[in-house]
Amino acid sequence: MTHAAAEHYRQIFDRRTPEQLRTLSHLKRFMERLVGDEEFRRALAEAIATPRAVTERYGINVDPMEVLPLWRGGYQQYRFKPESAPWPLAVMWDEYLREMMRHRDLLRDEGADVDDQSSLSCLARAANPALQ
Numbered sequence: 001m002t003h004a005a006a007e008h009y010r011q012i013f014d015r016r017t018p019e020q021l022r023t024l025s026h027l028k029r030f031m032e033r034l035v036g037d038e039e040f041r042r043a044l045a046e047a048i049a050t051p052r053a054v055t056e057r058y059g060i061n062v063d064p065m066e067v068l069p070l071w072r073g074g075y076q077q078y079r080f081k082p083e084s085a086p087w088p089l090a091v092m093w094d095e096y097l098r099e100m101m102r103h104r105d106l107l108r109d110e111g112a113d114v115d116d117q118s119s120l121s122c123l124a125r126a127a128n129p130a131l132q
């Protein structure tokens with residue numbers, strides 16, 4: 001990894017508080033389940049009134065109602081827009097994704113090897129679970 005890419009990556013995490021890092025780790029777990037676990041997606045869809053019970057069952061400390069633009073179809077139109085302000089955790093996740101994609105671009109532009117680039121290709125899928 002080049003110096004610029006390494007420094008950028010380090011700053012992604014250094015600029016956040018421990019609480020923000022914990023929140024991001026739970027958001028990441030939520031998104032991993034959302035993208036990779038059909039049973040989780042089905043449980044969320046069925047628990048319209050109580051989606052928090054689903055995340056609690058999976059040990060994920062995220063209230064799905066606080067991240068609606070990340071998973072509920074009618075709300076995805078607000079992602080990456082000022083209208084997403086009512087969902088600050090979704091905004092936090094999208095900012096993190098933007099930073100990670102910038103890191104990917106730095107690796108690509110500075111000549112990272114193919115293995116590094118392919119390991120980051122999952123970022124695009126995480127940015128938009130509908131691509132699955």
